[in-house]
Amino acid sequence: MRKIVGIGLVVFIFTTVGVSLVKGMTEKPVEPFEIIIDNSSKEGFTTKGQWMSDQGQGGQNYGTDSLWAYVNPKGTDIAWWRPNLPKDGYYEVFIWYCGDPNNDHATNAPFIVVSDGKTDTFAINLKKNYGKWNSLGIFRFRKGDKGYVSTNSGGNGNAIADAVKFVFVGTRKPKETK
Numbered sequence: 019m020r021k022i023v024g025i026g027l028v029v030f031i032f033t034t035v036g037v038s039l040v041k042g043m044t045e046k047p048v049e050p051f052e053i054i055i056d057n058s059s060k061e062g063f064t065t066k067g068q069w070m071s072d073q074g075q076g077g078q079n080y081g082t083d084s085l086w087a088y089v090n091p092k093g094t095d096i097a098w099w100r101p102n103l104p105k106d107g108y109y110e111v112f113i114w115y116c117g118d119p120n121n122d123h124a125t126n127a128p129f130i131v132v133s134d135g136k137t138d139t140f141a142i143n144l145k146k147n148y149g150k151w152n153s154l155g156i157f158r159f160r161k162g163d164k165g166y167v168s169t170n171s172g173g174n175g176n177a178i179a180d181a182v183k184f185v186f187v188g189t190r191k192p193k194e195t196k
């Protein structure tokens with residue numbers, strides 16, 4: 019009997035600690051924490067121009083679908099991922115884009131990171147590394163929603179807008195900061 023009581027106590031303590039950790043994640047951010055904005059998110063994602071939803075795209079979407087736009091030299095079809103960050107600090111930014119079953123996506127899709135007073139532009143090959151998180155680097159952001167990531171249809175193929183993840187990595191500058 020004593021052994022059974024002991025196991026019960028261990029399970030009880032483990033469960034209590036587990037619940038506390040989950041509460042901590044939702045009520046007060048603990049380090050590290052992350053914010054994901056998908057094209058289906060109710061807050062933080064906006065577009066301009068003509069974007070179409072596709073649930074196919076090689077089955078590599080984040081969530082249920084992605085948005086795509088026809089290549090357009092003017093790049094006037096724009097998508098924005100704008101997080102409302104809970105604190106100043108350094109965040110690693112990851113992008114996720116779907117597969118390219120029709121072989122018509124850009125190999126130099128513009129992705130722009132606007133952080134604390136800086137703008138960094140990347141040319142992303144959408145035909146590679148799709149269906150997973152790809153890091154653009156670590157950037158300093160201010161608390162609030164001034165910073166964002168955007169993409170547009172001005173590449174050499176169709177544009178994709180799927181998901182962006184911001185992972186808090188601390189308040190001190192890491193070595194590989196952009």
Ligand SMILES: [Ca+2]
Nearest residue numbers: 080081083180
């Ligand atoms: Ca998505």
